[in-house]
Amino acid sequence: MSNGFLINTSNRIRSTPFTTRNKMAGVKKYTVYNNTLLPTIFKSLKEDYYHLIENVQLWDVCAQKVIEVKGSKSLSLMQYLFCRDFSNISSGKAYYAPIVNFEGGLLNDAVVFCIANNNFLISLSDSDLFNWVSAINNSKEFYSEIIQTDILTIAIQGPKSEKLVQKIFGDEIQTLKYFNFTKFPFNQEEIIISKTGYSKQSGYEILLINPNNAIMLWDLIMKKGKEFNIRVGCPNMIERVENNLLSYGNEMTIKNTPYDCGLGNFCNLDTDNEFIGKSSLLIQKQLGFEKDIFKIEFNLKGEENPEFFNNLSIFKKGLEIGKATSIVWSPRYKKYIGFLIASNNIMNNLNDYYILDKVKFNLLRIT
Secondary structure, X not given: OOOOOOOOOOOOOXXXXXXXXXXXXXXXXXXXXXXXXXXEEXXXXXHHHHHHHHOEEEEEOOOOOEEEEEOOOHHHHHHHHEOOOOOOOOOOXXXXXXXXXXXXXXXXXEEEEEEEXXXXXXXXXXXXXXXXXXXXXXXXXXXXXXXXXXXXXXXXEOOOHHHHHHHHXXXXXXHOOOOEEEEEEEOOEEEEEEOOOOOOOOEEEEEEOOHXXXXXXXXXXXXXXXXXXEEEEOOOHHHHHHOOOOOEOOOEOOOOOHHHHOOHHHOXXXXXXXXXXXXXXXXXXXXXXXXXXXXXXXXXXXXXXXXXXXXEEEEEOOEEEEEEEEEEEEOOXXXXXEEEEEEHHHHOOHHHEEXXXXXXXXXXXXX
């Protein structure tokens, strides 16, 4: 089930209602994400990549745990928790939103669903925020209701995703805009369909509660998707790096501010709203943010490697200046690509930088 060893599921590492479906589809590798199994490879990294960018896939992304926040002061709590300005937040919309600690260190890059102005869902990347949100809620006397939900999330991703979702849920889905969501009835349950997902190939995420309905919907999607060459899949390392999709815990950690990671546009330091970490980020802004994230690319002798690498040391004139993450062979660019968080002055002289066995590579700022 993973890199040469079996993962025993338990209350610490959980399976999902779709784990058996993943196994039936021939899953080869898993990672553990929010203490939950998340598939990473089915056929191969490269085969999965080509299928994703050409067809449509169904993903089990229940590892994206969801916290619900509701109550009369829930909007005030959300504004205090997140760097993004929620003063004009609207129901039916989703928002990519960094959350930091009091020192400005990134805790999570969540997606916030505004159900109503007193009801929110926080879909998490790979770090547990439930205790943090609960503690802030009570210590600052917002007294909102904080629920660690049992919401299940599946994703339909790929260029044929709209035709498939339209076939199942009707023409109304065509009006759904990027980072918007709507509710649909399904087998006596109201489910959420959002135009979001961890790929750049167009797609949707579906949030629901009932495990039986979840399996029923999964099987229906697979049946209806046959004409679109559907496969069970998963977030693909090659596709996400090619398209500059960052991963919390890989590219960015609590040691980084959002500005280190190219996420400054999602932080609103120029508003009157106070939020956790704002004062620290303002001080750093006055001093000048020293780091940024760069896309790196390079070639190595020999054939392409079908796997990926992490934490490869980067050197300048013999001194290590950082570690590259998510290094993978790109079919689009015909070279290795990855990410590096480093000082802004790294752009001064690219010829001085080396990776691995002194093989030169290029640095490009992510835009």
